[in-house]
Every structure is written in structure tokens, then in C-alpha cells.
Amino acid sequence: MSSFKLFVLLFPSIFLAQEPLAQLTTPTSPAAALLDLNPTVTLAPKSYQALETALYSNFVNSNNETVIPTDFALEFTPYWTKNHGLSITEYLYPENLGTQLLRSSSVSIASTQNFVLGDSTSTNALGIGYRASFFFPNKKDKAIVEKSIGEIRNDFNLKNEIRAPAILFLEINPEASKADFLKEIMPTVISEINKSKHFSDPEELQKFLNKFEAELLALPEITPATKDAFLDQFSQILDQEYQTYRLISNFEEYLTRRQGLTLDIGLATLLNFPDNTFEFSYVPKSSLWITPSYRFTNNFDFLKALGVFRYEWYHDTYYDRYFPDTFVFKNNLDYGISIISEFKRFSLQFELIGRHSSSEISIATDDFGNDLFRKETKSDLQYTGNFSYNVTDGIILTYTLGSRFKTIFEPKNTLISLLALNFGFGAPTTNDIALNKK
Amino acid sequence: MRKTYRYRDLDFPVDDATEVKLTVEFLSDGGIAETLIYRSIGNNPKISDSGTELIGTGAELRGKITICITEATNSNLNEDEIRVRYLLNDTLMVEHHNLKSEEINPTIILFLKFPMP
CATH class of the missing domain: 2.40.160 (Porin)
Structure with a gap:
């Protein structure tokens, strides 16, 4: 042994x-x-x-x-x-x-x-x-740290601005359908993503929005019992594009090698x-x-x-x-x-x-x-x-x-x-x- | 999938004229967090990391659900947990705690209601 x-x-x-x-x-x-x-x-x-x-x-x-x-x-x-x-x-x-x-x-x-x-x-x-x-x-350390924290904060703010109205909508309207949800939320999604300037190319933005909507439509219909699970899936689709965990992990890796x-x-x-x-x-x-x-x-x-x-x-x-x-x-x-x-x-x-x-x-x-x-x-x-x-x-x-x-x-x-x-x-x-x- | 921690049925009885302040207080060291206090009436306050914001009077908040949503992470290599307190007018409503090994980037959601005392 x-x-x-x-x-x-x-x-x-x-x-x-x-x-x-x-x-x-x-x-x-x-x-x-x-x-x-x-x-x-x-x-x-x-x-x-x-x-x-x-x-x-x-x-x-x-x-x-x-x-x-x-x-x-x-x-x-x-x-x-x-x-x-x-x-x-x-x-x-x-x-x-x-x-x-x-x-x-x-x-x-x-x-x-x-x-x-x-x-x-x-x-x-x-x-x-x-x-x-x-x-x-x-000086380089301070610049790297400031940039990394700024990027993480921007992502967090964007996700909050999109998720909060989505959560509130389903709290107030527990019987809402997926179509109702999309109609209510998509204008906010478009507006916030535009503000974030994440996409420099309008075509790419449209491609993302189409994909986002298609993936939401593919989810099971919302019921009062499944609205939290639906919102989690909604967040996951957003996370796939805004991969904040990568920013976080890169930042942590940098901190071990400051x-x-x-x-x-x-x-x-x-x-x-x-x-x-x-x-x-x-x-x-x-x-x-x-x-x-x-x-x-x-x-x-x-x-x-x-x-x-x-x-x-x-x-x-x-x-x-x-x-x-x-x-x-x-x-x-x-x-x-x-x-x-x-x-x-x-x-x-x-x-x-x-x-x-x-x-x-x-x-x-x-x-x-x-x-x-x-x-x-x-x-x-x-x-x-x-x-x-x-x-x-x-x-x-x-x-x-x-x-x-x-x-x-x-x-x-x-x-x-x-x-x-x-x-x-x-x-x-x-x-x-x-x-x-x- | 990232974890979302939901805290429901948080009632804070308050008079019509009383102003309500929400405090986010990170107890764990070296966190990065953004909190949005979302009401359907607009003008939604934000708090970076820890801080206090006026969210309205009892009359303005009555009969509506207020969502407090926090996106957080902790990049302190000496820290192994994320611990945050939420207070309304200095009254503790929630103390959230999760190990970083469980979720490094949690979403914390509070569902707040403001009934008459």
C-alpha cells in the first residue's frame, strides 16, 4: 500500500x-x-x-x-x-x-x-x-482591480433591472401565461441590454433577443406553483449571455497573483x-x-x-x-x-x-x-x-x-x-x- | 444553475406618515454586491455593497409588494461565506447566510409588505 x-x-x-x-x-x-x-x-x-x-x-x-x-x-x-x-x-x-x-x-x-x-x-x-x-x-494592480469590480457591478445591475420587474409581475399576476410574461418583460430586456452596450453590433443584439425569446417560449407554461422555477430558468438564460461567474473567477484568480x-x-x-x-x-x-x-x-x-x-x-x-x-x-x-x-x-x-x-x-x-x-x-x-x-x-x-x-x-x-x-x-x-x- | 434565495411574507407594519429606510449590511468581508429595491411606482433605489436608502412612506408602500433583490459575490480569499443583513428602520428582517462553496454568486430576494400596525 x-x-x-x-x-x-x-x-x-x-x-x-x-x-x-x-x-x-x-x-x-x-x-x-x-x-x-x-x-x-x-x-x-x-x-x-x-x-x-x-x-x-x-x-x-x-x-x-x-x-x-x-x-x-x-x-x-x-x-x-x-x-x-x-x-x-x-x-x-x-x-x-x-x-x-x-x-x-x-x-x-x-x-x-x-x-x-x-x-x-x-x-x-x-x-x-x-x-x-x-x-x-x-499602479497596474489598482487599474486591474477597479476594472474587474466595475464589470462585475455592471452585470449585477443589469440582471437586477431585468429580474426585479419579472419577479414582481409574476407575484402580482400569478395566473399570467408565458405570452403575458413575454409581452410585459421583453421591452425591459431590450431597454436594459441596450443601455448596457453589451452588443456593439445591432444584428448580434437582435440575434440574442430572438434566441432569448425562443428559449423562453420553449420553457413549460407558467403556473402559480412553478413560477419560481420559471423565473430561475429565465435567469439562467440571461446568465448564459452575461457570464458574470467568469468575471468573478478571473478576478479571484488575479487576486491570487496580484x-x-x-x-x-x-x-x-x-x-x-x-x-x-x-x-x-x-x-x-x-x-x-x-x-x-x-x-x-x-x-x-x-x-x-x-x-x-x-x-x-x-x-x-x-x-x-x-x-x-x-x-x-x-x-x-x-x-x-x-x-x-x-x-x-x-x-x-x-x-x-x-x-x-x-x-x-x-x-x-x-x-x-x-x-x-x-x-x-x-x-x-x-x-x-x-x-x-x-x-x-x-x-x-x-x-x-x-x-x-x-x-x-x-x-x-x-x-x-x-x-x-x-x-x-x-x-x-x-x-x-x-x-x-x- | 445559480442559486436564488427567496425570503417571502416579510411584513413590516408601518404608519402612513412614517418614512421607511432599508439597510443592507454585509457582515462577511470583501463582498461585491448590488441591491435594487423595486416597486411598481418607479424611482427604485439602489445600494452598492452596504448602505441605507429611503424607500418611501408607509402610505406609498401600502398594499403593494416591494421586491428587494441583491446580486452578490465574495472574492475575499480569506472568507468562506456570504453573510448579509437586511433591516427596515433598524429592525432586522433577514440575515442571509450561505457558504461560498454552496454558491459564490447568489441572488437574494426579499418580498416585503407594509401593512397598517
């Missing part, structure tokens, strides 16, 4: 009861990154889900047996768990950086039971992270429990990320470039105690670039990161008892490629392959080969249904 099939069997409800959700991105929560559960250095912008979880595992143990993962990450965006009544403009263009900070702030937590110390003891470790994202739209600069910041700290008791813990390392990213425009809108700056601080006393045979640099600065190309259901990411590490090492004590230090520096390189596939809109499968920075415990073991699953959950809803809903 494949690992993936096993997962489907373990969590069938996730696959069977999926509601379409906004597409997720590759899992990269700050907390998971700090635990090295996610090997890439780039902290890609978070997806739009209020709650995400990720399981990191190859789903097989050393005996090639399938196993339930012990490493997981969870990321939570508090702002989007409740409604605020924002208009589309307020949503897309927050008035200041403080508002952006509030809306995009997310907290992540990651856990592993396999944080291996220098003496090969497996311990528990917890990563706690925070991140926020700032978006700076360009043109402009995004700046992500992330902070995370690691908590280790060396003897697996809650009362005794260390903070071995902390990280700070700054990730600027830019979405290309026009023919290259599938490409996104990300810059990577990460500062990692290591607690040297902790590593001296639990990794006595190793040397850990206290300060590590990672820098590099990442290119992401996104297609319909899959994406490819390549990352090339350099590392500059430095530490001050105590070498002696002078005659006055002062410690003397020597500065040690080192450079390293990490390169990875990953492939992500959206199994459904709420589930993403990611495989990463590459060479990582030399690890503290096993410096020769630089191979990255990791499979990850990421799940997205929308904001919780209260299913209170209006009493008058029919």
Missing part, C-alpha cells in the same frame, strides 16, 4: 468531505522551519487559510513500514476567524501598515518527537513562530526539552526572516522571485552541553534567492542560499582575568528544488530534494529528500440559518 493511500485511509473525512477552499501554498510556517521540518530557507508568503496544518514525514520507517508522522506544524491567523464587514476596497487596500500587520499576523507552532541530541537521544522540541505580510500594489511587492517578516524560537520533562527546557536557537517577493507581470506572471535574508542565533552553552563533540556558530546569516513558478495545480521552486557563520571563541585569559576571544567564520551553501501538487484545493503535497547546510550533528549528511502534506481550513462559521429562509 502506498504511503499516500494509507493517509487517505487514516483521514478519510479530509478527502471525502472537502469543500472547495482557496488554494494553499507550500507549507513554510516559521515554527516548522526552525525545527528543520521544512528544509527550505525561504519563508514563502502564507496562504489565505485561517488555519493550516502540515505533517512532515516520508511516511515510512527504516524497515520500509508505513508510519503515522510524529512531526507536525500548525499555523493560525486570528484576524480571519471572524467577520469585520470590510468592503472589497477596504479588504484589498488596507489603509495603513498597522492594518496590514493586524490582518496578516499569524502564529505557528510545530512539534517534533525526534529532536536528536549529540548522544543520539531523541527528545521533544517545540517551535513557536510569528509572521506578518505587507503588500505594496503597483502584481506588486510583498514583504514577509517572520520570527521563531525553538524550545527543547532535553530530558523530556516539561519543567526543564532550553531555547537553543531563534530565527528572524525578511522575505521580499515580487510577482512578474504580463507573460511572466507565473514567475515569482523571492529574496531571502535569515538571521539565526544559536545558544552556545546549550550546544556545548548537549552536542559536546560539535562546534556551533553563534551567529548565522543566510542570504540568497528563490524562484517559484506556479501553474494550475502544481508549482516548482528552486532555492540557492549562502550562509555566513561567525562565532567568538574563548581562547585564554589575560593576566587581569579577562577572557580573550578569537573570531571564527565559515561559509556554506544550500540548494534545493521542490515540487508541489494541489491534490485538492485544500490539500497540497510537496516533495523537496537538494543539499542542505551542514548539520550540527551529522555534517556529512546533507541530502534533503522529504515529502510533506499541508491542509488548509477556512475560518470557522456559525451555521445559524435565518428563520425566514425558504
Whole structure:
């Protein structure tokens, strides 16, 4: 049985009861990154889900047996768990950086039971992270958004102007026939469609009106019991010509690829429990990320470039105690670039990161008892490629392959080969249904 | 076929002289909506997204059906529902709610009547 099939069997409800959700991105929560559960250095912008979880595992143990993962990450965006009544403009263009900070702030937590110390003891470790994202739209973005919303509003107004008199007519005249209905409504249809300037060619307009009338005539005769069904069919014929859903779906697609600069910041700290008791813990390392990213425009809108700056601080006393045979640099600065190309259901990411590490090492004590230090520096390189596939809109499968920075415990073991699953959950809803809903 | 949500038999007792204001209030974030309040007497007010419009006095509205029709969508990628309230003179008449997975572009229709108190 494949690992993936096993997962489907373990969590069938996730696959069977999926509601379409906004597409997720590759899992990269700050907390998971700090635990090295996610090997890439780039902290890609978070997806739009209020709650995400990720399981990191190859789903097989050393005996090639399938196993339930012990490493997981969870990321939570508090702002989007409740409604605020924002208009589309307020949503897309927050008035200041403080508002952006509030809306995009997310907290992540990651856990592993396999944080291996220098003496090969497996311990528990917890990563706690925070991140926020700032978006700076360009002029083209504003023009595209304004045009898209305008087109949707025009369609909505046209449909309301045609549908409202049709509904009222059948409410007042429940015994009206199809012929009566057509006689009453067609002048409104013609007038509103003329006003909408949807047809530039009069012949095309006439062709549409003929087709519209013919399709209405082909519907079953109206009765008081079927007038709502008739009006729904009437709307559907109108929808076939005015395909607002296409405008809506194009707009939504654009919003996932908005043109402009995004700046992500992330902070995370690691908590280790060396003897697996809650009362005794260390903070071995902390990280700070700054990730600027830019979405290309026009023919290259599938490409996104990300810059990577990460500062990692290591607690040297902790590593001296639990990794006595190793040397850990206290300060590590990672820098590099990442290119992401996104297609319909899959994406490819390549990352090339350099590392500059430095530490001050105590070498002696002078005659006055002062410690003397020597500065040690080192450079390293990490390169990875990953492939992500959206199994459904709420589930993403990611495989990463590459060479990582030399690890503290096993410096020769630089191979990255990791499979990850990421799940997205929308904001919780209260299913209170209006009493008058029919 | 797109879903239409109909709310019938919505009575709002009102005196002849009282002015009636209809409020559309979107609670979900980032929606796009156009509402038309349609009466057979003409001069039909419109509301873009959320807002309040005077729809007439009790005497003008009496004995007729007033249709309030909203075409809505929600392109907020963080939002998974469409939730909107309709109020007459600050009195809640309907709170409509549907998941976007159920219908991303719903039509919401209210059938309003204004009898004597």
C-alpha cells in the first residue's frame, strides 16, 4: 500500500468531505522551519487559510513500514476567524501598515518527537513562530482591480433591472401565461441590454433577443406553483449571455497573483526539552526572516522571485552541553534567492542560499582575568528544488530534494529528500440559518 | 444553475406618515454586491455593497409588494461565506447566510409588505 493511500485511509473525512477552499501554498510556517521540518530557507508568503496544518514525514520507517508522522506544524491567523464587514476596497487596500500587520499576523507552532541530541537521544522540541505580510500594489494592480469590480457591478445591475420587474409581475399576476410574461418583460430586456452596450453590433443584439425569446417560449407554461422555477430558468438564460461567474473567477484568480511587492517578516524560537520533562527546557536557537517577493507581470506572471535574508542565533552553552563533540556558530546569516513558478495545480521552486557563520571563541585569559576571544567564520551553501501538487484545493503535497547546510550533528549528511502534506481550513462559521429562509 | 434565495411574507407594519429606510449590511468581508429595491411606482433605489436608502412612506408602500433583490459575490480569499443583513428602520428582517462553496454568486430576494400596525 502506498504511503499516500494509507493517509487517505487514516483521514478519510479530509478527502471525502472537502469543500472547495482557496488554494494553499507550500507549507513554510516559521515554527516548522526552525525545527528543520521544512528544509527550505525561504519563508514563502502564507496562504489565505485561517488555519493550516502540515505533517512532515516520508511516511515510512527504516524497515520500509508505513508510519503515522510524529512531526507536525500548525499555523493560525486570528484576524480571519471572524467577520469585520470590510468592503472589497477596504479588504484589498488596507489603509495603513498597522492594518496590514493586524490582518496578516499569524502564529505557528510545530512539534517534533525526534529532536536528536549529540548522544543520539531523541527528545521533544517545540517551535513557536510569528509572521506578518505587507503588500505594496503597483499602479497596474489598482487599474486591474477597479476594472474587474466595475464589470462585475455592471452585470449585477443589469440582471437586477431585468429580474426585479419579472419577479414582481409574476407575484402580482400569478395566473399570467408565458405570452403575458413575454409581452410585459421583453421591452425591459431590450431597454436594459441596450443601455448596457453589451452588443456593439445591432444584428448580434437582435440575434440574442430572438434566441432569448425562443428559449423562453420553449420553457413549460407558467403556473402559480412553478413560477419560481420559471423565473430561475429565465435567469439562467440571461446568465448564459452575461457570464458574470467568469468575471468573478478571473478576478479571484488575479487576486491570487496580484502584481506588486510583498514583504514577509517572520520570527521563531525553538524550545527543547532535553530530558523530556516539561519543567526543564532550553531555547537553543531563534530565527528572524525578511522575505521580499515580487510577482512578474504580463507573460511572466507565473514567475515569482523571492529574496531571502535569515538571521539565526544559536545558544552556545546549550550546544556545548548537549552536542559536546560539535562546534556551533553563534551567529548565522543566510542570504540568497528563490524562484517559484506556479501553474494550475502544481508549482516548482528552486532555492540557492549562502550562509555566513561567525562565532567568538574563548581562547585564554589575560593576566587581569579577562577572557580573550578569537573570531571564527565559515561559509556554506544550500540548494534545493521542490515540487508541489494541489491534490485538492485544500490539500497540497510537496516533495523537496537538494543539499542542505551542514548539520550540527551529522555534517556529512546533507541530502534533503522529504515529502510533506499541508491542509488548509477556512475560518470557522456559525451555521445559524435565518428563520425566514425558504 | 445559480442559486436564488427567496425570503417571502416579510411584513413590516408601518404608519402612513412614517418614512421607511432599508439597510443592507454585509457582515462577511470583501463582498461585491448590488441591491435594487423595486416597486411598481418607479424611482427604485439602489445600494452598492452596504448602505441605507429611503424607500418611501408607509402610505406609498401600502398594499403593494416591494421586491428587494441583491446580486452578490465574495472574492475575499480569506472568507468562506456570504453573510448579509437586511433591516427596515433598524429592525432586522433577514440575515442571509450561505457558504461560498454552496454558491459564490447568489441572488437574494426579499418580498416585503407594509401593512397598517
